[in-house]
Amino acid sequence: MVANNQESEALPATSAVTGLPQKRFYRQRAHSNPIADHSFDYPARPEDVDWRSLYPNIGNDQQVKFADIGCGYGGFLVTLGEMYPEKLAIGMEIRVKVSDYVVDRIAALRLKNANAATNYQNIACIRTNAMKYLPNYFQKSQLEKMFFLYPDPHFKRAKHKWRIINQALLSEYAYVLSSGGLVYTMTDVEDLHKWIVSHMMQHPLFERLSDEEANDDPITPKLYQSSEEGAKVVRNKGDHFLAIFRRI
Amino acid sequence: MTTIFYTEPELVLGHGRKVLFLNPDDLQIFKDIEVADDLTTCGLKIEAADEGEPKATCTKLEVSILNVCYSPDRQLIALTTAGQKALLLYKSRPEHALLLSARSLARASSAITFAPDSSSVLVTDKTGDCHQYDCVEVEAPPKLLLGHLSIVYDILWTPDQKHIITCDRDDKIRVTNYPATHDIHSYCLGHKEFVSGLALLPGHEQLLISTSGDKTLRLWNYMTGKELLQQQLPAPVVRLQMRELISSKRYLLAVLFYDHVEAIGLYELELKDAVWSIAKESLVRAEAGNWNISNFALTSDRIYVAGALNERLTLHVYNITDGKQAESVPKGWLNMVMENFAGQNCVPDDLSVWFKKRYDNISDYMERKKRRIEDQHQQQK
Numbered sequence: 037m038v039a040n041n042q043e044s045e046a047l048p049a050t051s052a053v054t055g056l057p058q059k060r061f062y063r064q065r066a067h068s069n070p071i072a073d074h075s076f077d078y079p080a081r082p083e084d085v086d087w088r089s090l091y092p093n094i095g096n097d098q099q100v101k102f103a104d105i106g107c108g109y110g111g112f113l114v115t116l117g118e119m120y121p122e123k124l125a126i127g128m129e130i131r132v133k134v135s136d137y138v139v140d141r142i143a144a145l146r147l148k149n150a151n152a153a154t155n156y157q158n159i160a161c162i163r164t165n166a167m168k169y170l171p172n173y174f175q176k177s178q179l180e181k182m183f184f185l186y187p188d189p190h191f192k193r194a195k196h197k198w199r200i201i202n203q204a205l206l207s208e209y210a211y212v213l214s215s216g217g218l219v220y221t222m223t224d225v226e227d228l229h230k231w232i233v234s235h236m237m238q239h240p241l242f243e244r245l246s247d248e249e250a251n252d253d254p255i256t257p258k259l260y261q262s263s264e265e266g267a268k269v270v271r272n273k274g275d276h277f278l279a280i281f282r283r284i
Numbered sequence: 285m286t287t288i289f290y291t292e293p294e295l296v297l298g299h300g301r302k303v304l305f306l307n308p309d310d311l312q313i314f315k316d317i318e319v320a321d322d323l324t325t326c327g328l329k330i331e332a333a334d335e336g337e338p339k340a341t342c343t344k345l346e347v348s349i350l351n352v353c354y355s356p357d358r359q360l361i362a363l364t365t366a367g368q369k370a371l372l373l374y375k376s377r378p379e380h381a382l383l384l385s386a387r388s389l390a391r392a393s394s395a396i397t398f399a400p401d402s403s404s405v406l407v408t409d410k411t412g413d414c415h416q417y418d419c420v421e422v423e424a425p426p427k428l429l430l431g432h433l434s435i436v437y438d439i440l441w442t443p444d445q446k447h448i449i450t451c452d453r454d455d456k457i458r459v460t461n462y463p464a465t466h467d468i469h470s471y472c473l474g475h476k477e478f479v480s481g482l483a484l485l486p487g488h489e490q491l492l493i494s495t496s497g498d499k500t501l502r503l504w505n506y507m508t509g510k511e512l513l514q515q516q517l518p519a520p521v522v523r524l525q526m527r528e529l530i531s532s533k534r535y536l537l538a539v540l541f542y543d544h545v546e547a548i549g550l551y552e553l554e555l556k557d558a559v560w561s562i563a564k565e566s567l568v569r570a571e572a573g574n575w576n577i578s579n580f581a582l583t584s585d586r587i588y589v590a591g592a593l594n595e596r597l598t599l600h601v602y603n604i605t606d607g608k609q610a611e612s613v614p615k616g617w618l619n620m621v622m623e624n625f626a627g628q629n630c631v632p633d634d635l636s637v638w639f640k641k642r643y644d645n646i647s648d649y650m651e652r653k654k655r656r657i658e659d660q661h662q663q664q665k
Contacts, residue, residue: 080474080476081473081474082473136649167433168434176470203431204428204430205433206466207431207460207466208468
């Protein structure tokens with residue numbers, strides 16, 4: 037294992053063919069303890085965030101409107117950037133190597149598409165603990181859409197507080213979302229899906245979109261395609277469960 | 285943990301299994317509470333331990349008092365215990381405290397407070413959950429009102445009962461609407477370490493004082509989350525006490541420092557021509573270094589400091605005016621108090637765990653990545 041690692045690290049991390057970073061250099065185990073202390077540099081207040089360092093072309097009054105929480109390798113974030121060129125989207129990922137991959141991937145995409153119509157200037161990724169620091173980044177009612185795609189299921193009951201959807205955290209999501217804003221959740225674990233739906237339904241500030249509404253949302257088909265976890269599940273012909281909720 | 289606070293005319297001191305309600309100017313004990321060494325004998329039903337938690341936690345562990353709180357109408361006393369984790373509710377009048385109920389807590393408490401109308405009590409814990417316990421239906425199970433992602437160090441309820449304000453180890457102050465606690469009204473953000481204490485300023489709606497491990501004391505409008513004043517302090521703060529000096533105009537803010545040669549800081553906050561400022565400040569040494577100070581209380585002229593000396597609960601009293609040992613304390617008073625706690629071990633809390641441990645899990649990775657990129661360039665040459 038060790039020898040293998042050293043060997044692979046001597047290889048170029050950027051593909052000669054695509055010019056994009058190769059994921060195999062950024063692999064990391066799927067779980068991270070969201071309660072423990074990490075060495076994050078997080079802003080004390082939303083006013084302290086240097087958004088221009090993330091979005092060089094950001095307008096003076098422009099704010100991030102979409103947040104992909106636990107964005108993983110950023111597959112869906114990239115799609116989101118392409119679908120909504122006028123909106124700023126942020127990916128938040130707690131794992132060091134994975135978030136670094138997304139940062140490198142976006143940098144490579146921007147370089148490669150510098151003169152193209154879609155130049156990926158509207159997406160960015162930060163390494164942070166979204167469970168703890170959302171109010172440090174976003175003002176009240178700032179966000180229009182939040183995505184929780186294939187979150188860590190944390191099967192053990194003792195670790196349910198680590199789940200990204202739980203009763204206490206929903207109030208925090210409701211705080212950063214504007215009225216009418218949407219929360220998209222997707223998982224391939226049926227029990228987690230049921231857990232998410234029951235917690236969201238119990239929360240007085242969220243209501244579930246009807247199947248019709250969900251199907252009419254242009255994002256819905258993309259959710260089945262563009263997340264890497266999703267692609268894996270599709271390949272494995274597994275079930276996946278989508279639920280969309282509206283901030284009342 | 286040692287609890288000490290003053291509500292005229294009683295100085296309340298809780299430690300081990302005992303709470304004393306003292307007259308600070310007389311050798312008189314208004315009343316006392318002694319908690320049973322096994323709370324199941326007074327009605328505590330210990331629920332089966334949560335899955336994944338070691339079963340041993342609910343067996344024989346020495347019961348000790350964590351937090352003590354008086355209801356605003358002075359009719360009730362709430363206290364929480366460790367060992368057998370429980371919330372005990374007492375009726376304080378007419379004579380001696382009468383135990384009304386013993387409800388089991390899932391986790392040890394970190395702070396408690398009563399509702400302004402004394403109808404319920406809030407208990408927060410180390411995981412950041414805040415539960416509400418009814419004081420009318422004294423056996424009723426708790427309601428989960430809100431949750432932080434780290435330990436909550438202080439909690440208070442605004443007098444109009446419309447907001448609950450909590451502060452945590454993740455540098456946050458959160459203002460939650462009540463009774464709609466699913467709706468967060470605002471955050472007061474700006475602290476860069478744990479927030480240890482909160483206080484409202486009587487006579488000024490919407491104003492809040494906070495203290496933190498980041499060596500600052502701040503004044504906020506908690507409705508807007510806006511910071512109005514920031515005072516640099518010589519050391520991190522672990523406890524805050526507030527006293528109104530001149531109605532709506534001048535307030536004494538007293539803070540206990542973490543690991544500082546002068547244990548206590550006194551700051552007079554003043555409103556003059558619509559501007560808030562710190563008009564006066566002084567430090568009280570309180571023999572810091574010679575003993576382990578854990579808590580303190582303020583009366584109109586004295587500072588009561590509690591701590592551990594040779595594993596015994598010890599109390600010292602200082603004048604607010606000059607910071608010297610108070611000579612005016614009745615002779616034999618301190619001995620009387622300390623004798624009451626003789627035989628109860630006093631081990632100081634380790635407050636260093638309040639600070640975040642910054643363990644580095646990035647430098648290594650970045651260093652390896654840098655090397656990899658350099659190697660890549662070499663190969664290309």
